[in-house]
Amino acid sequence: MKPIAILHEGNNDPSHDNKLLKQLLIHLKLDVDLVDFYGMSKKSNFFNPDFVAYRTLKQRVEDGQVKKILFIADSDYKENDHEHNGFENTHTQLEIIIKKLEIEDISSIYVMCDPDTKTGYLESFLLSTIPEDKRHCIKCFLECSGFKAKDGDKSVYKRIYQSVAHPFSPYQFEHPHFDELKQKLRNLF
Numbered sequence: 001m002k003p004i005a006i007l008h009e010g011n012n013d014p015s016h017d018n019k020l021l022k023q024l025l026i027h028l029k030l031d032v033d034l035v036d037f038y039g040m041s042k043k044s045n046f047f048n049p050d051f052v053a054y055r056t057l058k059q060r061v062e063d064g065q066v067k068k069i070l071f072i073a074d075s076d077y078k079e080n081d082h083e084h085n086g087f088e089n090t091h092t093q094l095e096i097i098i099k100k101l102e103i104e105d106i107s108s109i110y111v112m113c114d115p116d117t118k119t120g121y122l123e124s125f126l127l128s129t130i131p132e133d134k135r136h137c138i139k140c141f142l143e144c145s146g147f148k149a150k151d152g153d154k155s156v157y158k159r160i161y162q163s164v165a166h167p168f169s170p171y172q173f174e175h176p177h178f179d180e181l182k183q184k185l186r187n188l189f
Helices: 016-027 043-047 052-062 087-100 122-127 132-145 154-165 176-188
Strands: 004-008 035-039 068-074 107-112
Touching: 004 016, 004 052, 016 035, 016 122, 016 176, 035 052, 043 068, 043 087, 068 087, 068 176, 087 107, 107 176
Parallel strands: 004 035, 004 068, 068 107
Antiparallel strands: none
């Protein structure tokens, strides 16, 4: 069995979250084969103690198979859900569910967002890692087009990142914004 569990938004494969995490583990030269990925689908499933992934995970913890767990959920925007969204709310609500599941000693949390604004999601985080001049162009485009990040169309952000970040292939893992996530992943091993 795999001693490490990472819970993330999206599905196990081929979600953007899952792909990024696997590539970052490989970049860090950490053994991806020691990790079970739990795609939680949507963020609200993180806060449901009866969600099927938790039943499986809890049993594996009780059997001594899982030794470390990392929860990775998007910050999103507080104005869209005053209880579960926003950096602080997301972190607090994850702490509550971890306590309910009685896995505090082996769990850690990473809230995915633009580290400067503490808002957004994976795509916001990735956009924060590209050069400032390119981010400025994106900001101008988004303002001109009327697109609002809180509208929830993450696919637009993903496409923008993929086109602007190239030839950086495909992620800027050396950017300082990745440092905290890299440390959280290293701590699992």
